Amino acid sequence: MSAGLHAVALQAADAAVTHTRTGEAVTFYILAPIAVGAALGMIFAKNAVHAALLLVVDFFCLAAFYAVQDAPFLAAVQVIVYAGAIMILFLFVLMLVGVDSSDSLLETIRGQRLASGVLELGFLGLLIGVLLDAIDKTRAVGLTQANSGGNVQGIAKTLFTSYVFPFEITSALLIVAAVGAMVLGHRELREPRPTQAELMRARLHGPHPEAFTGPGVYASDDAVDRPALLPSGMPAAGSVYEEYGGGSLPPGAVPPEGDGR
C-alpha cells in the first residue's frame, strides 16, 4: 500500500520524466499494433517468403522505436544489419532451399498447438503482470544527459572502455562464424569429377551415341512442342520435352498440323 502511495508521489513529482512526448506516444500507438500484427502474420504465414517480408516490417517498426527512444545509432544499425544483411541472407537461403517448400500447418503431435498457445499465453501473462506491477513504480531518467556528447560518441566511449574485452571477443566470434559457414557450405565431391575423355567414352558406349534430334526439325512447324520427323515421317521420340507434351505422343502419331506457314 505504501509502495503504491510512494509510486503515486514519485509519478506526480516526475510527471515530465515519466511521460513521454506526445509525438512519441502517437508513434508508439501507431507502430505497436503494426509490429504485433506483422509478428502474428509472420508465424501464421504459410509461405516462408511472406513470413520473411512481414519480419522486415517488424524490423523497421523496431528501428523506429529505437529512433524515438534516443538510440539513433541502433536504429541505423537495425536497418542496415537486420533489414539489410540478415533479411537478404534469409531470402537467399529461402530461394536456395526452394520457395515452394512451404510447410503444412497441420500439427503432427496432437494438441501441440493448443498446448503451446496456452503456454505462451501463460508466459505472456506472467511477463505483463510483472511489468504492469512495475510500471507505476518506474521513472525514466532519460538519455538527454548520456547523449549530450552525441549518441554515437557515447556508445563508442562505453564500447571502447568498459566493454573493450567483449568487443575483442566479438571479432573472434565473427571470424569463427565466417569460417564455420564456409566449412558447412563446402560440398565434398564423393568421386573425382569425370574427365572429358570419360564422358565421351560413356556416351559412345551408351544406347544413343549421336545427338538427339532437336524439336521442330523437318516438321511442318518449328515450335518447341512439335516433334522432329524421322526419314520415315514418324515423329522422333525424345525430341520434345515431356513438359511440352512430348511424352504423350504415341509413336507413329501424326504431328498436329501447323498453321500452314
Place this chain on the structure above:
Amino acid sequence: MNPANYLVLAAILFSIGAFGVLIRRNAIVIFMCIELMLNAANLTLVTFSRMNGSLEGQVIAFFVMVVAAAEVVVGLAIIVAIFRTRKSASVDDANLLKY
C-alpha cells in the same frame, strides 16, 4: 505514455516469437521467429537503457545484434547443409538421432 509500455510490447513480441518456434516446422521460419525474439530482447535493452539514463544497454543491444548476425550465418549454413542431404527444410524430417 510511460516508457514501460515498450517493455509490454517487447514481451508480446517475444511471446509471439516463442509461439512461432513451437508451432512451425520449417527450419527457416523457426529461425525468423528466433530473430523476432532477439529483437524483442533488444527493445527491452534499449528501453531499460533509457529508463536508467545510461548507454550501456544500447552497447549490449549492439552486441546482441553482432551475435545474432553470426548465429544467422552459421544457422542458415547448417540448414542448407541439412537440406542438401535430406532434401527437406522441415525439422520433423531430421530424426536420425531419434530413439
